[in-house]
Every structure is written in C-alpha cells, then in structure tokens.
Amino acid sequence: MSVAAVDARPFRLNHLRPAQPPAERPLLQLRSMQEGKKKILFVTSELTDLIKTGGLADVSAALPRALAALHDVRVLIPGYAQVMRCGLPIRIVGSVSGHADLPAARIGRLDMPDGLIIYILICPELYEREGLPYTNANGQDWPDNPLRFARLGLAAADIAAGTACIRWAPELVHAHDWPAGLAPAYMHWRGLRTPSVFTIHNLAYQGNIDMSLRRSLGIPGEACSPERMEFYGKLSLLKAGIAYARRVTTVSATYAREITTSEFGCGMEGFLSMKARQGLLSGLINGIDESWEPEDDAHLIQGFGVHDWAGKAANAAHVREHFGLAPSNGPLFAVVSRLVRQKGLDLTIGVARNIVEAGGQLAILGCGEASIEEELRELSRRNPGQIAARIGFDETEARRLFAGSDFLLMPSRYEPCGLSQMYAQRYASLPVARRTGGLADSIDDGVTGFLFDEPTVASYRQAVDRALSVFRQPQLLDAMRCRAMGTGFFWRHAIEPYDHLYRQLLEVREVAHATA
Numbered sequence: 001m002s003v004a005a006v007d008a009r010p011f012r013l014n015h016l017r018p019a020q021p022p023a024e025r026p027l028l029q030l031r032s033m034q035e036g037k038k039k040i041l042f043v044t045s046e047l048t049d050l051i052k053t054g055g056l057a058d059v060s061a062a063l064p065r066a067l068a069a070l071h072d073v074r075v076l077i078p079g080y081a082q083v084m085r086c087g088l089p090i091r092i093v094g095s096v097s098g099h100a101d102l103p104a105a106r107i108g109r110l111d112m113p114d115g116l117i118i119y120i121l122i123c124p125e126l127y128e129r130e131g132l133p134y135t136n137a138n139g140q141d142w143p144d145n146p147l148r149f150a151r152l153g154l155a156a157a158d159i160a161a162g163t164a165c166i167r168w169a170p171e172l173v174h175a176h177d178w179p180a181g182l183a184p185a186y187m188h189w190r191g192l193r194t195p196s197v198f199t200i201h202n203l204a205y206q207g208n209i210d211m212s213l214r215r216s217l218g219i220p221g222e223a224c225s226p227e228r229m230e231f232y233g234k235l236s237l238l239k240a241g242i243a244y245a246r247r248v249t250t251v252s253a254t255y256a257r258e259i260t261t262s263e264f265g266c267g268m269e270g271f272l273s274m275k276a277r278q279g280l281l282s283g284l285i286n287g288i289d290e291s292w293e294p295e296d297d298a299h300l301i302q303g304f305g306v307h308d309w310a311g312k313a314a315n316a317a318h319v320r321e322h323f324g325l326a327p328s329n330g331p332l333f334a335v336v337s338r339l340v341r342q343k344g345l346d347l348t349i350g351v352a353r354n355i356v357e358a359g360g361q362l363a364i365l366g367c368g369e370a371s372i373e374e375e376l377r378e379l380s381r382r383n384p385g386q387i388a389a390r391i392g393f394d395e396t397e398a399r400r401l402f403a404g405s406d407f408l409l410m411p412s413r414y415e416p417c418g419l420s421q422m423y424a425q426r427y428a429s430l431p432v433a434r435r436t437g438g439l440a441d442s443i444d445d446g447v448t449g450f451l452f453d454e455p456t457v458a459s460y461r462q463a464v465d466r467a468l469s470v471f472r473q474p475q476l477l478d479a480m481r482c483r484a485m486g487t488g489f490f491w492r493h494a495i496e497p498y499d500h501l502y503r504q505l506l507e508v509r510e511v512a513h514a515t516a
C-alpha cells in the first residue's frame with residue numbers, strides 16, 4: 001500500500017459485480033447459507049470505488065463483494081473529501097465519541113448500487129482536505145496521520161463494541177495494513193472478545209510514529225514493549241495490528257515465508273517468525289474481480305477472446321498512437337506501476353536498450369516518486385517513437401495497456417502479491433517478473449510468463465531475451481497467451497481460505513462462550 005503521491009479520482013461505480021450464488025443451488029442450501037452468514041467489518045484506508053492509490057484499494061473493494069454470498073461484509077473507510085463528494089447519498093447512522101486527543105466523529109452509511117454497504121467515518125478536521133489519503137499534493141505525509149488513522153482504528157473498535165449506535169455489530173473485524181493497524185489493538189484494550197484478522201499488504205509501509213504520541217492517541221503503557229507495538233524506539237501501527245490481531249495474514253504464501261527472513265522482513269522478521277511458529281501467520285493469495293473480462297471490458301478499444309488476436313491488435317494500435325510510439329509489428333512491452341523503488345524501474349531502464357535493439361517498444365504508465373518519474377521521461381526522450389512514459393494514473397489506459405501489450409514488465413524487488421501480473425495474464429500479456437512473493441506464486445515460468453531470480457539487470461535480461469524469443473515463435477506465443485488467459489485468478493476461486501479462517505476464529509469463540 002502506497003504512501004506515494006498518485007491521483008485518486010473516483011472510479012466507475014458499477015464495474016465490480018457482486019459474487020452470485022450459483023443458480024442451481026437448492027433453496028434449502030441457500031437458506032442455510034444465509035443463516036450461516038457472519039457479520040464482518042473490513043477496516044481500510046482505500047477502496048477502488050471511492051479512492052485508490054494502489055492494490056489495497058482493489059482488494060478492499062473486491063474481496064467483500066466476492067464474500068457477499070457467504071457473509072455480510074461491510075467496509076469502514078475514512079470520509080476523505082473525495083469520498084464525501086462521490087455523488088451517492090450518505091446517511092448519518094451513528095456517532096463515536098472522542099478519546100484522548102481523538103475527536104468525536106459521525107458514522108455515515110453509503111449503499112453502493114450493487115449492495116455493498118460502506119460506513120464512512122466522518123470527521124472533517126481529519127479527513128476533508130485536498131490531497132491524497134496519506135500525503136498532501138507535494139507527496140509529504142500529513143503531519144496528523146497518527147491521529148487520522150488512530151481515529152479509524154478506534155472507530156472500528158467502537159463499532160465492534162456496539163457503542164457507535166449503528167444497529168449492526170460485527171462478529172469479526174478484518175483490518176488492512178498500517179492505517180487500520182490500531183483497530184485490533186483498541187479492541188483488545190477495550191476488552192472486546194470479537195476476533196480480529198490483520199492483513200499485511202505491504203510490510204515496508206509501517207506507520208511508525210513517535211513514542212511521545214502515546215497519550216494523545218490513548219495508547220496504554222503496556223503497548224510500549226517489543227512484544228507489542230514498540231519498534232526500535234517508535235510505536236508502529238503495523239506492528240500493533242500484528243501484535244493484537246487474533247490472526248495475521250499476508251497476500252501470498254511465498255511472501256508469508258519471505259517476511260520471516262532478514263532480506264524481506266523490514267526489521268520485523270523476528271516478530272513475524274514467532275507468529276509463524278505459533279501458527280498465527282498465513283499467506284492467502286489475492287484475486288481479481290469479475291470486471292477483468294477481455295471479451296466485454298467497456299474500457300477496451302475492442303474485445304477479444306482466446307486465439308482471437310485481432311481485438312488485441314486493435315488495442316496495441318491504440319496504445320502506440322496514444323503513447324506516441326511508431327507503428328510496428330514488433331513486440332510491445334508495458335509497465336503499469338506505482339513508481340517506487342519496490343517496483344524495480346531502475347532495472348527496467350537497464351534492459352530498455354535490449355528491447356529496442358531487438359525491435360521492441362516500451363510503453364510505461366505510472367506515477368510516484370519524482371526522481372523515478374524524471375528518469376523515465378528522460379528514457380523516453382532518448383528513444384523517441386520506441387519508448388514512451390506517461391506519468392499519471394488512468395484506469396482506462398491501464399486496461400488498454402494490459403490488453404494491447406505482448407509482455408508486462410514487473411521486476412519487483414519484493415512483491416507481496418501483485419495484481420498487475422494477474423490482470424496482464426487475463427488479457428494475454430505475458431508477465432516478465434522477478435521470482436518473488438506473489439509473482440512466484442501466480443506466474444508459471446515458461447508457460448504463462450517468464451521469471452528471473454536475481455534483482456539484477458543481467459538476470460532480468462535473460463528473461464526478456466526468452467520473451468523476445470517466444471515472440472518470434474507465433475505458435476508458442478499463441479499457446480502461452482491462451483494458457484495465461486485461462487489462469488483466471490478470480491476472487492471466486494480465492495475466497496475459500498478466508499471463509500475457512502473466519503469460521504475457524506468464530507467457532508473458537510462460540511466454543512469459548514459455550515464453556516464459559
């Protein structure tokens with residue numbers, strides 16, 4: 001999850017379809033499914049429908065919808081200016097009182113057209129300002145972020161305790177990334193028995209704050225130890241989530257293992273290893289929502305299906321024209337990415353010449369750190385007609401790039417899961433990616449994409465060469481594209497482990513109640 005500066009425009013409200021129970025399910029079974037539905041509150045700082053800076057927003061929007069057939073999942077999100085002016089009615093349904101320096105706030109309810117219920121934490125002095133969720137327009141963190149996201153965590157605890165007066169109380173709270181890390185903590189400090197799950201989408205963003213803020217956030221003294229949320233002399237909101245949640249998940253099995261090592265653990269490897277040994281840490285791979293359908297995606301210039309590459313070519317022609325690339329029959333490589341060090345753009349700059357010398361072209365869409373943006377602009381200036389970088393955030397162009405490109409470049413230094421490589425495969429663009437995290441778990445090397453091991457230009461170049469070689473073999477290219485399109489990483493195939501986890505935690509709770 002990003003703290004980098006990106007545009008956060010509202011997205012099409014209807015592009016996510018709710019998961020439907022299969023039509024042939026007998027009525028009785030459906031009724032018992034309804035009865036078995038558990039009330040779950042997602043706590044998140046981004047949601048694609050309303051505000052997005054990266055993959056967290058996609059998961060926060062798609063996973064509750066995919067789970068809707070099994071559970072009553074609702075979402076709590078801060079009432080940023082972009083959320084408050086989303087154009088849909090927000091009804092005030094409750095309120096939460098102040099605590100320490102956290103101001104009182106109101107709870108609004110937003111019913112999305114597809115039925116998803118979103119609770120909005122309305123607190124104008126904390127959230128209604130021009131800028132992005134974590135930063136101002138210049139990319140600097142909001143100085144009151146500790147207060148802003150502590151308020152989010154405490155509101156979740158208020159809702160779980162039933163003190164927010166919204167006439168709905170979750171049986172389980174699922175908090176995401178550091179901005180929601182204090183939700184399980186406040187629940188614990190309030191003595192609530194409602195179980196909580198905390199998901200790490202990106203361990204590198206930790207929400208570490210000054211210890212002197214403890215009192216103003218209403219954090220008790222017991223929290224300031226290495227077994228809790230103290231982290232090298234600071235208080236870490238991410239570590240609070242890990243410490244106090246009943247279970248911790250991250251977004252792929254490989255990343256779950258990686259973060260217990262010093263290479264990927266960002267200083268928390270010891271703490272996470274302990275959680276893993278206790279059986280409290282697991283990796284559940286992300287999915288993609290049902291809108292990723294190349295045959296009828298309204299964003300595309302022309303739809304296409306397997307073996308039918310005319311539509312793909314139409315999108316490629318559009319991309320070339322839109323990006324100012326010369327007409328060509330050569331391979332088209334794409335980058336759709338937040339521009340941060342994690343994503344390895346420096347490595348892509350290192351292989352760019354190989355691509356161009358082999359007759360390939362490169363179209364880059366992204367935004368983020370100013371220095372990386374400038375390096376990419378410079379790369380584009382040096383290779384007119386062959387390499388083009390568009391700095392910005394654009395959902396439609398991103399989809400057209402996935403559809404029009406032959407290969408997607410994703411040389412991430414680490415990647416908790418990654419969604420872009422899943423979108424690309426669905427749209428028959430073969431990912432060239434580092435064998436790490438969710439990239440290793442979602443790309444079948446030589447079958448649906450190309451993996452390389454070391455975060456070096458030399459290792460990456462070998463994978464790019466393999467991609468170029470496949471491009472010269474149309475039958476093999478066709479076969480790999482068809483296999484990639486068939487991988488179908490849809491959420492409907494990925495929700496079962498979440499359902500299992502929720503039920504496991506709730507059963508433990510019911511047994512504890514029964515024996516109390």
Ligand SMILES: Nc1ncnc2c1ncn2[C@@H]1O[C@H](COP(=O)(O)OP(=O)(O)O[C@H]2O[C@H](CO)[C@@H](O)[C@H](O)[C@H]2O)[C@@H](O)[C@H]1O
Pocket residue numbers: 001002053054055056058059201202251286336337338365366367392393394395398415416417418419420421423438
């Ligand atoms: N300029 C641009 N214009 C339009 N769309 C753009 C864009 N730049 C990026 N995107 C889109 O933003 C999303 C990025 O999601 P990723 O999962 O690939 O990475 P991110 O690092 O943000 O997410 C973090 O959280 C997710 C969710 O768990 C993990 O998958 C991931 O590994 C972790 O780093 C994708 O939907 C992508 O298409």
